[in-house]
Amino acid sequence: MAVATIMCLYAVKQVSAQEAEPAATAVADVKPLQIGDTIPEYLWHLPLKLVNHPPAGGKDSITLNDYRDKLIILDFWATWCKPCISSLYKLDTLQKQFADGLAVIPITYEEEEKAEAFITNKGWSLPSVIEEANLKKYFPHQSIPHQVWIKSGRVEAIVGPEYARANMIRDVLAGKNVAFNHKIEVPFDKMKPLFINGNGGNGSNMLYQSVISGRLQARVAGVIRPYPNEILAYNYPVEMLYKTALQNSALAPFNNDRYIIYDVDDTLRFRISQRALKEVHDDSLRSRWEKENAYCYNLVLPKGSDIQDVNERMFRDLNDFFGKYFNVVVASEDREVPALAIVKTAGYRGLSTRGGETLRSWDADSRALVLQNAPVSYLIHYMNAMLDNRPKIGLDPFNRPIVDETGIAGNVDMMVSAKFTDIGSVREALQEYGLDLAEKVTTVKMIVFKYNQQPKQ
Numbered sequence: 001m002a003v004a005t006i007m008c009l010y011a012v013k014q015v016s017a018q019e020a021e022p023a024a025t026a027v028a029d030v031k032p033l034q035i036g037d038t039i040p041e042y043l044w045h046l047p048l049k050l051v052n053h054p055p056a057g058g059k060d061s062i063t064l065n066d067y068r069d070k071l072i073i074l075d076f077w078a079t080w081c082k083p084c085i086s087s088l089y090k091l092d093t094l095q096k097q098f099a100d101g102l103a104v105i106p107i108t109y110e111e112e113e114k115a116e117a118f119i120t121n122k123g124w125s126l127p128s129v130i131e132e133a134n135l136k137k138y139f140p141h142q143s144i145p146h147q148v149w150i151k152s153g154r155v156e157a158i159v160g161p162e163y164a165r166a167n168m169i170r171d172v173l174a175g176k177n178v179a180f181n182h183k184i185e186v187p188f189d190k191m192k193p194l195f196i197n198g199n200g201g202n203g204s205n206m207l208y209q210s211v212i213s214g215r216l217q218a219r220v221a222g223v224i225r226p227y228p229n230e231i232l233a234y235n236y237p238v239e240m241l242y243k244t245a246l247q248n249s250a251l252a253p254f255n256n257d258r259y260i261i262y263d264v265d266d267t268l269r270f271r272i273s274q275r276a277l278k279e280v281h282d283d284s285l286r287s288r289w290e291k292e293n294a295y296c297y298n299l300v301l302p303k304g305s306d307i308q309d310v311n312e313r314m315f316r317d318l319n320d321f322f323g324k325y326f327n328v329v330v331a332s333e334d335r336e337v338p339a340l341a342i343v344k345t346a347g348y349r350g351l352s353t354r355g356g357e358t359l360r361s362w363d364a365d366s367r368a369l370v371l372q373n374a375p376v377s378y379l380i381h382y383m384n385a386m387l388d389n390r391p392k393i394g395l396d397p398f399n400r401p402i403v404d405e406t407g408i409a410g411n412v413d414m415m416v417s418a419k420f421t422d423i424g425s426v427r428e429a430l431q432e433y434g435l436d437l438a439e440k441v442t443t444v445k446m447i448v449f450k451y452n453q454q455p456k457q
Contacts, residue, residue: 097166237295360382374412
C-alpha cells in the first residue's frame with residue numbers, strides 16, 4: 001500500500017509559448033533528430049498534406065525534398081496558440097523577403113477544414129502542412145511555436161520563434177556561424193507527477209516540495225534534517241510524524257505521551273499509534289502493521305526557512321492529508337485531566353536568577369539537575385524524559401502529565417538533587433525551594449487526536 005501527495009514549484013524560464021499539440025502515437029524505429037544530424041533520405045520524400053499552396057488551387061501535398069537547396073524552417077503551430085499566430089505573421093513577411101533562399105513550412109496536427117479557414121481569415125500567403133504527426137516524431141517538443149532550421153541537409157537549429165529575424169536568416173544563408181541558444185525541453189508526461197521516475201527531470205530545479213508516501217521497503221525508521229529548511233521522516237507511524245512536527249513548537253509545550261488524548265475509536269487508534277503493538281508478540285502481525293501503517297514525509301521549503309517554519313508546515317500538511325485519508329486531525333486543547341502539578345508551598349521564599357547563559361545540565365558529582373537562567377519548563381522537560389525510563393528499571397509507568405502551576409514568570413537558578421524516576425525523591429528536592437508536587441485534576445494543554453468530521457452513527 002502506498003499513498004503519495006506531492007506539491008512542487010519548480011524553476012522555469014518564462015517564454016511566450018503554449019503547450020504542444022497532443023503527442024502522436026510513438027513509432028519504435030523513429031530516432032529523434034538532434035542538432036547537426038543529417039536528415040534521413042526517407043524524411044526528404046515523406047508526402048506532407050498541404051493547404052493554401054499558391055496559386056489558388058495549387059498543390060495539395062509537398063515533400064521536404066522540394067526545398068532541399070534552401071534554408072528550411074519547419075514551424076510547428078496550432079490555431080489556438082497565440083504566440084504561434086504572432087510568429088506566423090512575421091514568418092509570412094520573411095518568406096516574401098527571402099523568397100529565393102528560404103522555405104518556411106508551417107506544420108499543424110489540426111484538420112484541413114479548420115486550418116484552411118483560419119489561414120484564409122488571417123490573410124497569410126504561406127501554405128501549411130496539416131494533419132501531420134510523423135514530423136513530430138523526428139522533432140519532439142513540449143511547447144509551440146517550435147521551429148527547426150534545416151540547411152545543407154542537416155539540422156542547423158532547434159529553437160523558439162525568437163530567431164526568426166531577417167538578420168539571422170541573412171547570416172545563415174551567407175554561411176556564417178550563428179550562435180543559436182538551442183531550445184532544450186525535458187520530456188514529461190502531463191498526466192503523471194513531476195520528477196517521479198525522472199518525469200520532467202531529476203528534480204534538481206525543485207524549489208518547494210511536500211511529499212507523503214507509504215512505507216519504504218526497508219527495515220529502518222527515523223528522521224533527518226539535512227538543512228534548516230528540510231526534513232525527511234521515514235517509516236514512522238502517524239503519531240510519531242505528529243510528534244516530530246510538534247517538537248519545539250508553541251502548539252504543544254511538551255512532546256510526550258502523557259500529553260496525548262485520543263478522541264477516536266480503538267480501531268483508528270490502532271492505525272495511528274505504534275503503542276498498540278506493545279502487546280503483539282507475533283512478528284508477522286507486527287510486520288504487517290508496519291507495512292500498512294508506517295508513512296514517510298519529506299518537506300523542502302524555500303531557502304531562508306528555519307526549523308520552526310518546517311515544523312509548522314509539516315503539522316499543517318499532516319492535518320490536511322490525514323484529515324482526509326484517516327478522518328483524523330490533531331489540535332491543542334485545554335482539558336481537565338488528572339495531572340502532577342508543580343506548586344508553591346507556604347515555605348516558598350522566591351526564586352530568581354543571576355543571569356548568564358541559559359543552561360540545563362546534569363552535575364555528575366552532586367547527581368543534580370542544574371538550571372541556570374532557565375524557565376521552570378526545563379525542569380518539567382527533564383522530569384518527563386526521566387519518568388519515561390521507569391518501565392526500563394522495573395517500575396510502573398507514570399502516565400500523568402506534569403504542569404507548572406507555580407506562577408513563576410521569569411527564569412530561575414536551581415540545583416535539584418534527586419532520583420528523577422522517583423516522584424518522592426523529586427518532591428523532597430523541590431521542597432528545599434518551597435515547591436512541591438501535587439496530584440490533582442487541573443487544566444492542562446493536551447494534544448488531541450480527534451475526528452476531522454464526526455462519523456455518522
